[in-house]
Amino acid sequence: MCLGIPGRIVEIHDDRGLLMGQVDFGGVRREVCLAYLAGQVQPGDYAIVHVGFAISRVDEEEARRTFEALRELSQLDELDWMREVAERSLAGQAGPRA
């Protein structure tokens, strides 16, 4: 959880007063809070994301390098947590949980 994961901001929206966006992490997409980079990011930009919060803007090359480095170091556990949350939330939409 100490190492942020770089992702590409796909879309930006306002959720009840909070700046949020869809971010793509090497094919895994999820909702990320962009409030700490308000006014600094647009769709297509890259940012380092810590546990669902974009903390710093980076350029595309740096984002790719960092993502590959994390992959080489097997430090992408958080993508599994994202998937787990996404699967549960889909299961929740399909019907009540047991």
Next chain:
Amino acid sequence: MKYLSEYRDAGVARGLIARVRARATRPWVLMEVCGGQTHTIVKQGLLELLDGAVEMIHGPGCPVCVTPLEQIDKALRLAADPRVIFTSFGDMLRVPGSECDLLQVRARGGEVRVVYSPLDALELAVRHPDRQVVFFAVGFETTAPANAMAVWRARELGVGNFSILVSHVTVPPAMTALLSASDNRVQGFLAAGHVCTVMGWTEYEPIAARYRVPIVVTGFEPVDILEGIWMAVCQLEEGRHEVENQYVRSVRREGTVPARDLVSKVFQLVDRKWRGIGEIPQSGLGLREEFADFDAEYRFGLTAIQVEESPECRAGDVLRGQLKPFQCPAFGERCTPDHPLGAPMVSSEGACAAYHNYGRFRQARPAEV
């Protein structure tokens, strides 16, 4: 060497290693305080490549590893409470408490869910108004902005069934505590790049000046770390003790200001126990009085729980650099990643797990030397 050769910038890395080895007139002792850096150093075999020029001590840089036993026990109690949906980052689930871990509580019927972000936990609370949703707020300064926002947002949206169990720690007080110890061996630090991306490095300047140690803000890739080591060794050889920034592509001196601002609105500095090290004054973050309603310890009456740690786990000695993981009598025998005695063997960022996973004990084990 085979580890480094798998790395794409191996040539650059070898050049830096040669420069460090040529420059060091004595073996310098440096500490990194970042689990990601520890992982890189051990995986890429940098310890062996720098042997004789630089000794790296793996400091308390893994948030999972330093979360004190009593906070884990409080988490276990909350997770077993039928009113509660307990939510956590995935890497806390296998950390051993006094009697079991969160996975075992889940197996016995406790509702424990992995979330990626504390906002996922807040969303769960909104969707389950009949349940209490508690989030295990652990981590260094990198997760504090996220946890601060979750609490801020809960108050803003009036989500009364959300609370957090706080076990936040901050890096600079731990560095100060290590440097103040009479048996300190650390002569220079690599500061964690991603922590400084959030916080900047102004807090490190008085530490470098007071204890006369170089502190180099450093990234987590092999070349970053070697460059950070190179910069620290140059300072030591020249008798300088400054804060320098190796990780210029991510870190600015003032950090990410809006994130720092919200962290200080929601949290305040508190004394905090570190697993294996003990209490370090003003080394943690706790919720400010005005957010006490969102503090799970108050809501569920857990403030009085105090727990002594198991004497068999020598995590404290490892985190203070007094013991290498493989020198612990339990290492690899009674303590393995599948059956950990302590947190540094659990997390992928923990020093003991890194040594175990990358076979760093085989060649270095005292019995075989």
